[in-house]
Amino acid sequence: xxxxxxxxxxxxxxxxxxxxxxxxxxxxxxxxxxxxxxxxxxxxxxxxxxxxxxxxxxxxxxxxxxxxxxxxxxxxxxxxxxxxxxxxxxxxxxxxxxxxxxxxxxxxxxxxxxxxxxxxxxxxxxxxxxxxxxxxxxxxxxxxxxxxxxxxxxxxxxxxxxxxxxxxxxxxxxxxxxxxxxxxxxxxxxxxxxxxxxxxxxxxxxxxxxxxxxxxxxxxxxxxxxxxxxxxxxxxxxxxxxxxxxxxxxxxxxxxxxxxxxxxxxxxxxxxxxxxxxxxxxxxxxxxxxxxxxxxxxxxxxxxxxxxxxxxxxxxxxxxxxxxxxxxxxxxxxxxxxxxxxxxxxxxxxxxxxxxxxxxxxxxxxxxxxxxxxxxxxxxxxxxxxxxxxxxxxxxxxxxxxxxxxxxxxxxxxxxxxxxxx
Numbered sequence: 001x002x003x004x005x006x007x008x009x010x011x012x013x014x015x016x017x018x019x020x021x022x023x024x025x026x027x028x029x030x031x032x033x034x035x036x037x038x039x040x041x042x043x044x045x046x047x048x049x050x051x052x053x054x055x056x057x058x059x060x061x062x063x064x065x066x067x068x069x070x071x072x073x074x075x076x077x078x079x080x081x082x083x084x085x086x087x088x089x090x091x092x093x094x095x096x097x098x099x100x101x102x103x104x105x106x107x108x109x110x111x112x113x114x115x116x117x118x119x120x121x122x123x124x125x126x127x128x129x130x131x132x133x134x135x136x137x138x139x140x141x142x143x144x145x146x147x148x149x150x151x152x153x154x155x156x157x158x159x160x161x162x163x164x165x166x167x168x169x170x171x172x173x174x175x176x177x178x179x180x181x182x183x184x185x186x187x188x189x190x191x192x193x194x195x196x197x198x199x200x201x202x203x204x205x206x207x208x209x210x211x212x213x214x215x216x217x218x219x220x221x222x223x224x225x226x227x228x229x230x231x232x233x234x235x236x237x238x239x240x241x242x243x244x245x246x247x248x249x250x251x252x253x254x255x256x257x258x259x260x261x262x263x264x265x266x267x268x269x270x271x272x273x274x275x276x277x278x279x280x281x282x283x284x285x286x287x288x289x290x291x292x293x294x295x296x297x298x299x300x301x302x303x304x305x306x307x308x309x310x311x312x313x314x315x316x317x318x319x320x321x322x323x324x325x326x327x328x329x330x331x332x333x334x335x336x337x338x339x340x341x342x343x344x345x346x347x348x349x350x351x352x353x354x355x356x357x358x359x360x361x362x363x364x365x366x367x368x369x370x371x372x373x374x375x376x377x378x379x380x381x382x383x384x385x386x387x388x389x390x391x392x393x394x395x396x397x398x399x400x401x402x403x404x405x406x407x408x409x410x411x412x413x414x415x416x417x418x419x420x421x422x
Contacts, residue, residue, distance in 0.1 A: 001117060002096065003046050004089065007034060007105035008054030008079050022056040024105035025063065029231040034060065034105050038070050044113045047072040050095065052088040054079040084189030086196055089181055096178040104172040108227045111213040112241045119209050120175040123149065127180065127197060127206040130173035132215055133325035135283065140169040141193065143208055151206040154198040164313040167320050168208065171215040212288055212327035212368060214239035235286040244371040248282050248418065249361060251379030252293035255398060255411055257315065262297050266311050274412035276322035281415050288327040288368060292360040298333035301342030328368065330360040356386035361393065378414045
């Protein structure tokens with residue numbers, strides 16, 4: 001599969017870090033960002049690369065040459081005049097006969113590309129977007145998808161967005177069919193997102209690939225500094241899903257949000273003091289932050305799946321406003337006891353996912369290649385502790401007199417104690 005890497009941007013936002021080289025040549029831990037991208041691709045068998053260059057492009061071409069020194073084959077397309085971030089693709093149509101990877105040259109990433117491509121092929125769409133949660137969804141492009149993963153709506157930065165939304169951000173990595181280059185674009189510059197991809201929303205031909213793997217825009221001095229620190233701590237390399245992951249599983253009610261009994265009304269959802277700070281610490285640690293919550297209100301007919309989705313969107317939105325994010329949310333909609341007015345009969349059974357059973361943890365482990373023996377679970381009830389023990393995790397209890405590996409006053413206290421032990 002061919003890989004097209006767009007390396008023509010000027011990088012004006014990061015000019016205070018370096019201004020005399022193109023942004024993709026800025027070094028992270030002693031090596032240019034673009035070289036790190038090429039290493040990641042080559043190590044997974046992606047060696048047929050086209051790089052589009054523009055501003056100070058000779059620095060890139062002189063450094064990488066034909067790619068032989070880096071174990072790949074590189075061709076270049078030089079933009080004599082700026083063509084936008086997708087104009088060069090139309091100039092390369094004759095070289096793009098099959099689905100191809102399209103990447104930004106200024107992103108720092110470490111992902112399992114074969115996993116990404118295989119997902120694209122299973123879906124059979126024209127485009128698959130790599131999406132992930134990040135620490136600033138409020139100023140990022142948001143993708144809203146249907147249950148089957150098809151993109152329903154694309155919200156650019158300038159678009160109005162709902163009060164509460166899922167933290168699912170377009171990461172700028174794509175698998176694309178050359179069929180999209182049949183679009184009639186008459187402007188001299190072509191915007192990839194707004195002119196080619198966003199119009200596919202709702203068509204059933206564009207899908208999301210959600211992943212917690214490391215993808216970061218280093219476009220500002222602050223983000224650049226953060227990426228450098230992540231490299232030093234080994235977080236970037238370890239986040240590739242080819243590697244075994246570790247997670248801190250979190251109960252929801254009474255742990256992340258204030259306990260109000262069976263939470264049925266979105267207006268009753270409030271974050272506990274310090275919850276966002278605690279989850280941000282998890283994000284910065286290299287652990288995945290994953291919610292596992294029993295929601296019997298679904299089976300009891302008191303909350304619909306759509307209402308629960310909106311509650312969880314509120315949780316993600318409130319966390320995102322404080323720079324924190326969740327890598328996954330798992331919930332059990334079942335309830336074993338019958339006899340409630342309005343209950344959903346098909347959900348009233350003794351399942352394997354309802355805590356204290358460990359089904360949600362096992363499902364997350366399968367989805368994200370997690371080593372449960374390296375994980376923790378934090379909750380405020382005995383069933384949370386038993387769930388963790390059943391899955392082979394270490395356990396932390398909030399407040400209650402329950403035997404666990406650790407005990408804390410609140411989520412932030414618990415996370416500080418966990419991170420102090422590792």
